[in-house]
Amino acid sequence: MFFFENYTITNVLIFLLVLFGLLLINEGTRRSKILSIVFYIAIPLTFTLFLWGKGESENTDGNWFAWVKTYSALAGVVGFMAIRYFKKLQTNKWALLFPALILSVNILEAVFRDFEVYSKAGVIENGLFLQGGPWNIINGIAGIISIITITGWVGIKIANSKSKDMVWADQLWFWIIAYGIWNMSYVYNCIPDRAFYAGVALIFSCTVAAFVGTKGLWLQHRAQTLALWAMFSLTFPNYSNTQYFDIVSTHAAAPKYVLAIAAILFNVGVLVYEIITIRRTKRNPLKQELYIDLPCYQEVIEANNL
Structure with a gap:
C-alpha cells in the first residue's frame, strides 16, 4: 500500500476498537462531569504517582514529546472543564484566551518535533524508525500557518445544553480539515510506526465527533x-x-511528500481566505469573530441553542 502496510483482520479490528473506544469514552465524558473528573483528573494523578515513569513506562523517558503531549493535552481538557463549569470564567477574556493558547502550544510542540526529526537520517529512537527530510520542514511551516489562522476565541461560549459543551463557532470545517491534514503529516513523519493509530484513528475520532455530532465542539473533542x-x-x-x-x-519518501505538500496547500488556502475575509469585513481576528456571516457559523450557533 502507499501509506501503510501489514493489514490483517486482527489489526483492522484493533484499529476499529481504538476508534470506537475513543468515540465512546469521549462522548461519555462529554456528557458527564463525574466521568470527566475520573478520566482526566483522578486517573492521571494516580498513574503519575504510581505507574508512569516506572516499569514498562520507563521506555518513554528518552522521548520528551510523549510526556509533554500527555500533560499538555490533560491541561487543555481540565482548562476547558473549568470554563464549562465555572460561570465566572465564561465571560473572562483571559480564560477564553486559554483554548487558543493551549491549542497553539500543542501545535508548536509538534512543529518543533518536525524540525528536530529533519536532522535524523534513518535512526531508531524510542523504538521508532525516523527518516528526516524536506517533508519535515514543509509540514513544520504548515503547522505555523495553522496557528496564524486560529480565529474567534473571543466568541467561545457554553452551549445551552445539559452537557455544557465549549462551543467555538469560528473554528469552522475548513480550518479543522487543514489542521487534520497537517497533524496526520506530522504523525506520519515523527511517529511513523504508530501513525495508523495515533494519526488516522485519533484524528478521525475527533473529526467524526465534530462533524457527525453537535457542531462547534471540535477542540473539546x-x-x-x-x-x-x-x-x-x-x-x-x-x-x-x-x-x-x-x-x-x-517509510517511503513519496507519501511523506504527499501529506506535507497537502498540509501546506490546505493551510495556505485557509490563510488566504482569512486575509480576504479580514479585508472584506474589516474585522480584527484578535478581538472579533471572523466568520459570523457564513451559514456554517450560524448552524453552529443554532445547534447549541445560542
Whole structure:
C-alpha cells in the first residue's frame, strides 16, 4: 500500500476498537462531569504517582514529546472543564484566551518535533524508525500557518445544553480539515510506526465527533481524545511492538511528500481566505469573530441553542 502496510483482520479490528473506544469514552465524558473528573483528573494523578515513569513506562523517558503531549493535552481538557463549569470564567477574556493558547502550544510542540526529526537520517529512537527530510520542514511551516489562522476565541461560549459543551463557532470545517491534514503529516513523519493509530484513528475520532455530532465542539473533542490516547501510549509505550498494532508506515519518501505538500496547500488556502475575509469585513481576528456571516457559523450557533 502507499501509506501503510501489514493489514490483517486482527489489526483492522484493533484499529476499529481504538476508534470506537475513543468515540465512546469521549462522548461519555462529554456528557458527564463525574466521568470527566475520573478520566482526566483522578486517573492521571494516580498513574503519575504510581505507574508512569516506572516499569514498562520507563521506555518513554528518552522521548520528551510523549510526556509533554500527555500533560499538555490533560491541561487543555481540565482548562476547558473549568470554563464549562465555572460561570465566572465564561465571560473572562483571559480564560477564553486559554483554548487558543493551549491549542497553539500543542501545535508548536509538534512543529518543533518536525524540525528536530529533519536532522535524523534513518535512526531508531524510542523504538521508532525516523527518516528526516524536506517533508519535515514543509509540514513544520504548515503547522505555523495553522496557528496564524486560529480565529474567534473571543466568541467561545457554553452551549445551552445539559452537557455544557465549549462551543467555538469560528473554528469552522475548513480550518479543522487543514489542521487534520497537517497533524496526520506530522504523525506520519515523527511517529511513523504508530501513525495508523495515533494519526488516522485519533484524528478521525475527533473529526467524526465534530462533524457527525453537535457542531462547534471540535477542540473539546480533540483535547479529550488526544488526552485519552496519550495516557494509553504513556501507560503502554510498547503497544506497537505487539502483533495487534502492526499496521505501520511504508517509510517511503513519496507519501511523506504527499501529506506535507497537502498540509501546506490546505493551510495556505485557509490563510488566504482569512486575509480576504479580514479585508472584506474589516474585522480584527484578535478581538472579533471572523466568520459570523457564513451559514456554517450560524448552524453552529443554532445547534447549541445560542
